[in-house]
Amino acid sequence: xxxxxxxxxxxxxxxxxxxxxxxxxxxxxxxxxxxxxxxxxxxxxxxxxxxxxxxxxxxxxxxxxxxxxxxxxxxxxxxxxxxxxxxxxxxxxxxxxxxxxxxxxxxxxxxxxxxxxxxxxxxxxxxxxxxxxxxxxxxxxxxxxxxxxxxxxxxxxxxxxxxx
Numbered sequence: 673x674x675x676x677x678x679x680x681x682x683x684x685x686x687x688x689x690x691x692x693x694x695x696x697x698x699x700x701x702x703x704x705x706x707x708x709x710x711x712x713x714x715x716x717x718x719x720x721x722x723x724x725x726x727x728x729x730x731x732x733x734x735x736x737x738x739x740x741x742x743x744x745x746x747x748x749x750x751x752x753x754x755x756x757x758x759x760x761x762x763x764x765x766x767x768x769x770x771x772x773x774x775x776x777x778x779x780x781x782x783x784x785x786x787x788x789x790x791x792x793x794x795x796x797x798x799x800x801x802x803x804x805x806x807x808x809x810x811x812x813x814x815x816x817x818x819x820x821x822x823x824x825x826x827x828x829x830x831x832x833x834x835x836x
Contacts, residue, residue, distance in 0.1 A: 683741070683758055685732070691715035693726035696734055705756070711745035740811040741766055747804040751797065758808055763815045766808040780805055 686704035687696045695718065699707065707716055718726045734740065741758070750756045753773040761767050769777040770784070774791065778784045781800040788795050 685738075687732050688716045690718045690726060692717055695726065695728075695730035696732045697721065697724075698731040705749045708743060708745060708747055709749045713746075736814045736816065738814065739763070740814040742809045742811060744804070744806050744808070747806065748802050751802045753794075754798070754803075756803075760810075764810055764812075766810060768805050768808065770803055778803065 683701075685698055686701050687698050688704060688707055689696050697716075697718065707714075718724050718728065739760075741760070743758075750770060755771040757769045757771060757777075759767045759769065767779070769779055772778055772784075772787050773794065774787070776787070778787060781803065784798070784800040784803055788798065788800075
């Protein structure tokens with residue numbers, strides 16, 4: 673586990689797609705996590721929102737005006753006292769972390785196990801199976817070549833500076 677630096681989640685907007693009309697609607701992070709937990713058993717429909725239907729305009733259009741990242745369905749909601757962070761390390765990879773109750777980041781199930789060993793008071797409330805470190809998918813066609821080029825250039829520059 674790493675010490676907590678910024679707990680800033682690099683996802684600017686959460687959206688869910690209607691199972692009937694395929695339009696996208698924006699939702700708060702907490703609602704997204706609840707919806708994602710049971711998505712295949714309980715898909716989302718526009719009609720779930722008050723005064724909303726499939727005839728309404730989508731909140732957001734699926735296009736290349738922003739980088740889209742697709743999360744996996746049926747991931748458990750983070751246990752109380754923890755937070756799931758998804759951080760883009762470059763334009764092709766998303767890292768998933770959980771901020772644990774002690775403020776440290778868990779990067780894998782092994783880190784969760786270490787946390788539970790060091791903090792046995794959480795063992796009855798948290799288990800490693802409550803966490804998913806499954807990788808998210810960056811939708812390549814939403815990443816401009818210019819963005820990818822800038823990221824590659826910055827990475828090369830960092831390597832060169834580290835070797836000095």
